[in-house]
Amino acid sequence: MSTTTLEAPVEAKPKQKVILCEGNEAAALGVALARPDMVAVYPITPQSSLVEHVAKLIADGRMDADIVDAEGEHSVLSVLQGGALAGARTYTATCGPGLAFMFEPYFRTSGMRLPIVMSIVTRDGITPQSVWGGHQDAMTVREVGWVQVYCETVQEVLDTTIMAFKIAEHHDVMLPVNVCLDGNYLSYGTSRVELPDQAEVDAFMGVKDVNWHVALDPLRPMAVDPLTGGSSGRGPSTFVRYRKGQCRGMQNSLRVIEEVHEEWAKRFGRSYAPLVEDYRMEDADYAIMTLGSMSGAGKDAIDEARDAGKKVGLIKIKTFSPFPVDVLMKSLKNVRALGVVDRSVGFRWNCGPMYQETLGALYRLGRHVPAQSFIGGLAGADITVGHFHRVIEATEALLSGPASTEPVWLNEND
Template sequence: MTTATLEKAAATEAPRKQKVILAEGNEAAALGVALARPDMVSVYPITPQSSLVEHLAKLIADGHMDADIVDAEGEHSVLSVLQGGALAGARTYTATCGPGLAFMFEPYFRTPGMRLPIVLTIVTRDGITPQSVWGGHQDAMTVREAGWIQVYCESVQEVLDTTVMAFKIAEHHDVMLPVNVCLDGNYLSYGASRVELPDPADVDAFMGDKDVNWHVALDPLRPMAVDPLTGGTTGKGPQTFVRYRKGQCSGMQNALRVIEEVHADWAKRIGRSFAPLVEEYRLDDADFAIMTLGSMSGAAKDAIDEARDAGKKVGLIKIKTFSPFPVEALKQALAKVKALGVIDRSVAFRWNCGPMYQETLGVLYRLGRFMPSMSFIGGLAGADITIPHVHRVIAETEALLNGAVAPTEPVWLNEKD
């Protein structure tokens, strides 16, 4: 979806007046959660997520939010408590990152299998070791194949708005999958920014009725066995297991449509538009593109503006929805260019490149023509991806256009920082 299209999709009905506040990304996420009116939040602190759950606790303590808050003894129990709550019909929320997400993995993998529409913010943090408490996408990328929907935010405002939308996406009957709202640790979590706060009445109208456990429940009024042993080789085991897994995959594919619908509805009711799957920036007449994810996209857009001023025909492809991978939308964007540089804030160890680059290679194959491309890795463990870094990416990608051979190894943007 182009920027121009986004502008056209702006509000057709005037939303109520929006309060303007200054908020960090973590506070914006908490305010988004409050607007979505969950029944239950469960929390465990971890850097750089902690101020997010502190804000939640304060919102509840001050009576601005009516939710049961469970201070669990670790992330594993945090998500387990929410699974129980969701099976009893609760709208549920939590946030974590890095080591906390690793500790949570056992119930994390199970959540989409049970089709529980839990919303979990990953305040992204690099993976340890080396020991580190700073931002990076390694945590979210490491679990990208666990069946959760994962969307990445570029700005603090997008964090707030996407947090509300995440509940609507997760609970859509054609989806029924948990959602990670990924917000960059440090950059967005602590980055204070102007934020417009939607009116709760507008958000309530957007959210509609809550219906969380219509499909699976632990409720004495409609007793059922939840998650009996399934699979094996006997009886209808194989086909039953396949039905569940295939259903998960269908839900993920349905999410591509639902994410677009929900973003359009949000734009209509609240008056703010974001590209739901893939954003194209100055791409239509571009010869080559760079590709970004999350908060680095701001610096990338500035760098592209400067490069355009200098006569370079470069555009930006920004991924918002990383899981499910937006193959068709990305294919349409890639069809417009002849060379590609992909910036990742994490590592795909097996391929010696960035994970988003690795995923994109599959889409390039579907284009049916060869396109030279390069993997750039930057912003690990809180390092900056600055406008000069992006200019380097632009320059090296442009070189591909002029016949340079793409290296087989990634370019490490902060190697000498």
């Protein structure tokens, strides 16, 4: 496995239409290109314009899908579960309180191995009341068996949304996928986007086959999700077999995500690090870690630090669930100090969730690496190049001094 495919060789680029659009529209265009049979929608800030774009694409005949305007997120995902069990390719989007309301069927989707794709236009948790971006919603459900990938740019949102269907429906995976795009910064951020050709996307997607493993179909009747478990008979082993299968699907997805990104790069000429991106990590003594749209400002800060002679690099996580421990360990191989920047809070360990996950990977390294948790960008706050310089300086200090068990709150005095 390679830790970066940013410099992957690119074949002759197919001609692609160039447009200007926001991240939510890019996601909608990606959905249309992936040709789902069914989408279910319920509006919530900052996701709303995404489902509005989807509805308009269908109304204009640019997308052929059954759209269900459900009465809430709980029903949104429930309708899609039924559709998927009948053989439909399915899509929705939500965030924040909507994701919380959806949690009951959300938990079940991965257990039934339904390859539903759902964008999370990430939003901070309430309370305190807020309608702005932050990763708290997606982070809160990171332990529920969905594959979760985070995008950095509007173009990556479009491309990843299409790739997500192929990853989810891979027979070795068969799991739902969240494409996370930062509320405000990516949802409303407008940029130049190359629009792939439909025929090329069709060839990339291949033949749809979403309910070969579990179906509600009178032509092949089966009981879906009968009672299992308990302490006797076949109960315990049956339940364990299902759970182990989920875990195996999650681990398989690491390989499939890499393969799908590689094929995408070959077909469309745009490559992204599928799991973990190393940015200027060659000969780096220490590193900072980022997730999502903050990474752009982080890379600018790294460039300036490098210009100033500092031996620092940046590690960006794209695939957060499953956590790509093996690949991350390669990135961390020569690192002697680490600063991890989270856009959400881990209440149990008084740190950022990604920081906490990374500590687990560091343990496997077998040597002590001082690390510091930074929390910034909550509830729509910006994480600027200036903030990242503070992160770089504090991480550099770990090379010669002690690490704190307290997180650094980047926007505390903004």
